[in-house]
Each structure stands twice: as C-alpha cells, then as structure tokens.
Amino acid sequence: MSNEIELIKDPGLPAHVHRRADTDPKAAVRAERQVATLFILSALGTVLLVYSYLFVDEDIFFFIPVLGNTNAHQLGLGMGMAIALFCIGAGLIHWAKTLMPDEEVIAQRHEFKSEDEDREDFVKTVKAGAAAAGLGRRPLIKRTLGAALGLSAISPVLLLGDLGPLPGNKLKTTSWKKGTRLVTDPGDRPLRPEDLEVGAVAQTLPAIAPGEHRSLNDIGKDAVLLIRLRPEEFNLDAERLSWTYEGIIAFSKICSHMGCAVALYEQQTKHLLCPCHQSTFDVTRAAKVIFGPSARPLPQLPITIDAEGYLVAQAPFNEPVGPSFWERSR
Known part of the structure; x- marks a missing residue:
C-alpha cells in the first residue's frame, strides 16, 4: 500500500x-x-x-x-x-x-454542487x-x-x-409584357409565324431596345419555348386556345419543379421533358404534368402578331415561372 x-x-x-x-x-x-x-x-x-x-x-x-x-x-x-x-x-x-x-x-475531485464559498473562490x-x-x-x-x-x-x-433585401415581386414577374416581340435565342431575330414549320421548336427571349443589356436573372426567368402544332391537335379550353396563334403555343422553359431547363421535345408524342428529374408535360393540354415530380404545368405565354406580322406577347405569363417559393400560394 x-x-x-x-x-x-x-x-x-x-x-x-x-x-x-x-x-x-x-x-x-x-x-x-x-x-x-x-x-x-x-x-x-x-x-x-x-x-x-x-x-x-x-x-x-x-x-x-x-x-x-x-x-x-x-x-x-x-x-x-x-x-x-x-x-x-x-x-x-x-x-x-x-x-x-x-x-x-x-x-481535486469535489461534489458537483458548489457552495457559496466555492463560487466566491471561483471568482x-x-x-x-x-x-x-x-x-x-x-x-x-x-x-x-x-x-x-x-x-x-x-x-x-x-x-x-x-x-436581403427581400425579393418583393421579382419572383412573380418577368420582362414579358403586352406587345413584347419574341426574338430568337441566340440571334435576337424577330419571328414570324411562317418561320416555324409544324413540329418545329424555337427558344426565344423578349426583345430589348438597342443598347440595353439582359441580366442573367432576366435570361433565367424569361426563356420561352415556341412549339408549332396543327391547331386541331390541341385539347384546350377556349381561353387557352386564344393564347395560341395558328398552332403556335409558348411555354416557359423553366421547369416548375426545380427550375431546370425543359429542353427536350418529343415530336411524336407532343411531350416536353425536363432532363433533370424527368418531369413530362403534354403540349396539347397546356403543358399539363403527365409524369414526374413537378406539381404544376409550365406557365403559358399568350401570343399573337403585331401590325408588322411578328409574334408578340398578348400579356405576361399567366402565373409565376419556375419552382415554388414562400409567397406563392401553390
């Protein structure tokens, strides 16, 4: 011991x-x-x-x-x-x-509970x-x-x-407004209906004034796919059909699931496919979701032609583009 x-x-x-x-x-x-x-x-x-x-x-x-x-x-x-x-x-x-x-x-070891004297000693x-x-x-x-x-x-x-600052309405709006011409991306060339054959697809952006510059945020929100079908192939109500022009229909290119670019079009089935998570949208039914995780159709851009015969927007998108965010109801 x-x-x-x-x-x-x-x-x-x-x-x-x-x-x-x-x-x-x-x-x-x-x-x-x-x-x-x-x-x-x-x-x-x-x-x-x-x-x-x-x-x-x-x-x-x-x-x-x-x-x-x-x-x-x-x-x-x-x-x-x-x-x-x-x-x-x-x-x-x-x-x-x-x-x-x-x-x-x-x-030295001591009890866990400290006495007042110990506290004073600690100080x-x-x-x-x-x-x-x-x-x-x-x-x-x-x-x-x-x-x-x-x-x-x-x-x-x-x-x-x-x-911050908070985004305000930036997530709900794009550069599209009534009368904005659709121009090719790339190229910035205005489009006429006769430029698109049946089955053709074109990526477009809103036209900008000479000397102006598109920001990356605007390009990310404004991208639109133009697709031309035969008018009888659509299965749309009267209002949605009025947003098309001679079989040409326009949708946001930004997937409503996670914001990827919807870049694949199946001409035979009339389906748009998002390559990221395989959300599939039926063009003939206003881009209704028929497969995949996306919960909403692609927003549709109402289009028509102006006095010179170029394709223009009738109005902004019918709803905010891209995935959900806090201020969005769904």
Whole structure:
C-alpha cells in the first residue's frame, strides 16, 4: 500500500523546464510583440474581407490581370477571412505557450454542487488567472486582441447582408409584357409565324431596345419555348386556345419543379421533358404534368402578331415561372 501511495505522490514526471520568457524579460517582450503582430494581422485580414465585400475592383489585384471582378471579389473574401481567423488563432496559441502561466495544477475531485464559498473562490481564481495571464501588465496584447476580436465580429454581421433585401415581386414577374416581340435565342431575330414549320421548336427571349443589356436573372426567368402544332391537335379550353396563334403555343422553359431547363421535345408524342428529374408535360393540354415530380404545368405565354406580322406577347405569363417559393400560394 505504501508503495502505491508513493507512486501517486511521485509518478516520475521529468523536472519542470522554464521557458525563456519566464526567465528573460527581453524574451517576454519579444513574445509579447509577436503575439500583438499576429493580432494586428488578424485585424488587417478582417479589413481586407470588408473591403473586398464592399469595394473590390479587379485593379487592386494588378499582379493577376486575368482575374476579373468576380474572381477578385472571391479571392479577397477568402484571403481576408483566412488571414483573420488563422492569425487570431495563432496569436492566442503563441500567447498561451510563451506568456501565460506555465504551472502544473492538480484539481481535486469535489461534489458537483458548489457552495457559496466555492463560487466566491471561483471568482477570485478567475481574477487571479487574468492577473497572472498579464492582461493588466500587458496593455499592448490586450488592445490588439480587442481590436482583432472586435473587427472579426464585423464579418458575420456584414455577410448577413446577403440574406436581403427581400425579393418583393421579382419572383412573380418577368420582362414579358403586352406587345413584347419574341426574338430568337441566340440571334435576337424577330419571328414570324411562317418561320416555324409544324413540329418545329424555337427558344426565344423578349426583345430589348438597342443598347440595353439582359441580366442573367432576366435570361433565367424569361426563356420561352415556341412549339408549332396543327391547331386541331390541341385539347384546350377556349381561353387557352386564344393564347395560341395558328398552332403556335409558348411555354416557359423553366421547369416548375426545380427550375431546370425543359429542353427536350418529343415530336411524336407532343411531350416536353425536363432532363433533370424527368418531369413530362403534354403540349396539347397546356403543358399539363403527365409524369414526374413537378406539381404544376409550365406557365403559358399568350401570343399573337403585331401590325408588322411578328409574334408578340398578348400579356405576361399567366402565373409565376419556375419552382415554388414562400409567397406563392401553390
């Protein structure tokens, strides 16, 4: 028994070796400056992230002229966040390994419920630990750590900006309106009814004024498929039939399931197929879903011709295009 007690009292650990910062004041000052430098670099990394998010321009990355705005933006965000997080972590580790107390402490077992005296002792211990860590004696570390932590807190707040603003009616509307011409994509060539033979399919977009530019969001919502059948092949009510012109019918190309491009047309069956999840729509019945996970038909674009004989929209889509979203009733 006595031998076991001896082993517990003296397990054979090597003698404690003091660090240079514990015995050499110059080494302690040098370590303090190294820690402060890492915290300053962390703060600069956060500044780079904020700058890249708000003001980035490809010219600041003059040494990589092929980047472009988008890649420069992503590079700045990534580098800024990496520098900020790495340097603040490295600074804390270096501080703990070189300047914080280097003593072996034994914590005795005790009951889980703490007495009032223990709580008071805990507060005293925390205060003593803070004093031993040198927060009071090392204002340079305290200030640079505060700056790094304070600036790093800006990053998540700033990135919350990507959650807004709310889309409003942008998800419900497209660029199509009454009188808008249908033009080929690509090519921007206006179409006449005689340009489409029976069985033909054409991808179209709304015409834009000279000098205007289509955004990617608009292209993603505005794409329309024109399909020409024989008028007697339709199985439509009077209103839907009035939205066609001489057997030409127009549907949104955006699948109502997950937003993929409905790109396959089976001429024999008169079916449109989405290649992503195999939703299948019957053209003769106003793109009614006959197979697959989609819950709604493709929105139909009412069409007619203008005074010059070109195909134009009678009105916008009969319902919002694409998959469901929160504000949509179904």
